[in-house]
Amino acid sequence: MMLIPCPWCGPRNETEFHYGGQAGVAYPRDPQALSDAEWAQFLFFRDNPKGVFAERWMHRSGCRRWFDLRRDTATNEILGAGAHEEQERTVSV
Amino acid sequence: MTADLYGASPLAVRADALAASSSPSTVRIAEVPFRAQVTLRVDPRGAAAERIGAALGAALPGPGGVARTERVAVLGLGPDEWLLVGPEGAAQGLQDTLTAALDRAFGAVVDVSAHRTIVQVSGPKAREVLNKGCALDLHPRVFASDRCAQTDVARTSAILMRHDVVEPGFWVFVRASFARYLADWLIDAAAEYGG
Ligand SMILES: [Zn+2]
Numbered sequence: 001m002m003l004i005p006c007p008w009c010g011p012r013n014e015t016e017f018h019y020g021g022q023a024g025v026a027y028p029r030d031p032q033a034l035s036d037a038e039w040a041q042f043l044f045f046r047d048n049p050k051g052v053f054a055e056r057w058m059h060r061s062g063c064r065r066w067f068d069l070r071r072d073t074a075t076n077e078i079l080g081a082g083a084h085e086e087q088e089r090t091v092s093v
Numbered sequence: 094m095t096a097d098l099y100g101a102s103p104l105a106v107r108a109d110a111l112a113a114s115s116s117p118s119t120v121r122i123a124e125v126p127f128r129a130q131v132t133l134r135v136d137p138r139g140a141a142a143e144r145i146g147a148a149l150g151a152a153l154p155g156p157g158g159v160a161r162t163e164r165v166a167v168l169g170l171g172p173d174e175w176l177l178v179g180p181e182g183a184a185q186g187l188q189d190t191l192t193a194a195l196d197r198a199f200g201a202v203v204d205v206s207a208h209r210t211i212v213q214v215s216g217p218k219a220r221e222v223l224n225k226g227c228a229l230d231l232h233p234r235v236f237a238s239d240r241c242a243q244t245d246v247a248r249t250s251a252i253l254m255r256h257d258v259v260e261p262g263f264w265v266f267v268r269a270s271f272a273r274y275l276a277d278w279l280i281d282a283a284a285e286y287g288g
Contacts (some may be wrong), residue, residue, distance in 0.1 A: 008172055009154040009242065014226050016245060059251055062172035062243045081100055 004069065007081045009062040020056030023045045023068045050074050103210045110280055114176050120218040120278030121288035122279050124272075125211040125264065127222065129184035133175045133191055134201040137208070142196035148194040149177075157238075159241045159254060168241040168254060174222035176205075176252065176266075210272050215262025223263060225282045229253070233261070248277040 013027040028034055028042055029093050047053070058066045070079040104111070104124035115121040135141050137153060146152040151160040154169040162185065163164045168176040181189055184204045191202040211227070214223060220231045226247030230236060233255070241254040252266035 010157070012244065061245045063174070065171055 002076055002078070004057060005078065005081050006059045006062055007067050008065055008066075009059060012059065012062060016059060016061035017056040018060045020066060021056055023054040023056045052079060100127065103269040104151050104212065104276055107273060107276040107280075111276060114280040114283050116216075116283075116287050118217070118222065120214065120216040120222050120283050121262075122259075122276075122283060123213050124276075125213050127181040128206065128211055129177075129179040129181060129185045129187060130204075130206045130209065131177045131179075131184055131191065132203045132205045132267075133177060133199070134173055135195060135198065136200070137173055139198060141195050144196065145191060145194040148190050154239075155180060157240055157242055161239075166254070168252065170241075170243060171253070176267070178211075205248055207269065209266045209268055212265045212267060212272070213256060214265060214273065215256070215258075215260050217260070218283075219262050222279065222282045222286070223253070223265070226278060227251075227253070231255075232265070247273055247275060247282075 003011045004014055004017055005011050006017075025042070025046070030040075031039070034042070041072050051072055051074060053071055055071055056066055057062065057069050065084045067081055072079065073075070097213060102119075102124060104126070111122045111124065116125070125270055126283055133153075133287065135145065136167065137155075149160075149167065150162045151165075153161045153175055154167060156169045156171050158169040159166055162173055165177055165179045165187065168178065170176055171280070174256050177187055177191070179219055195202060222234055223231060223246065226245060229242055229244055231253070236242070238255045241252060243250070243252050245251070246253070246265060246267075249267060249271045254264045254266070256262050256264040265275070
């Protein structure tokens with residue numbers, strides 16, 4: 001069981017969270033201009049490193065906010081969630 | 094001809110079973126029905142949040158915090174979300190106060206009184222009973238009277254708030270449709286304490 005630090009609620013059990021895959025995948029600025037291959041690249045292709053990975057997580061049982069986290073995929077060591085200010089874009093104000 | 098209207102709280106059907114599972118010296122479990130509950134969404138850094146704090150008589154707390162006035166507890170559910178809990182019948186007044194203070198700023202005020210009911214779990218063994226299905230540290234040193242948490246209790250979503258009156262205790266906010274399940278789980282969890 002991983003203990004995941006929610007930036008708003010503090011450390012909680014992994015079972016309270018929903019996984020959201022790679023963080024920082026930008027939506028194409030002009031989707032119409034993309035070829036099918038480029039669109040497929042955006043939709044389906046993600047990094048899969050053995051080591052440090054920046055991920056999206058959502059605190060499903062708690063504050064229900066999305067946030068970014070860096071995790072070592074080999075050891076499950078969590079290298080910190082962003083500070084409140086860095087998570088601002090995930091706050092749906 | 095009109096029908097007679099009456100309200101039945103989600104755990105009215107478990108009132109006797111909860112009373113039977115309670116023991117004064119260990120743990121007491123009872124529903125706290127029909128509390129007014131209003132959800133507030135607003136930017137915590139804006140002028141509207143300040144106006145609302147002033148109107149309530151208590152600044153809006155951060156996530157996991159609880160602010161209390163004479164009639165109302167304000168639970169911080171997230172960076173821009175709060176749950177206000179007041180006495181039965183207070184929902185409309187609370188909504189009016191919040192809506193007036195919001196003053197058409199971007200935000201939301203919604204009466205969610207029917208969404209959840211409250212189960213009070215109190216007594217010397219209250220913390221042990223809850224911790225059978227909840228991983229949070231509920232010791233008063235960590236989870237004091239000014240703290241609340243949204244988490245899983247017995248695999249169902251719940252909001253926990255410390256509620257000490259005569260004895261140490263907690264309010265467990267649970268969705269109406271999950272209330273009977275949680276009540277049955279609590280009755281089972283409390284059985285070893287001799288209810
Ligand atoms: Zn959270």
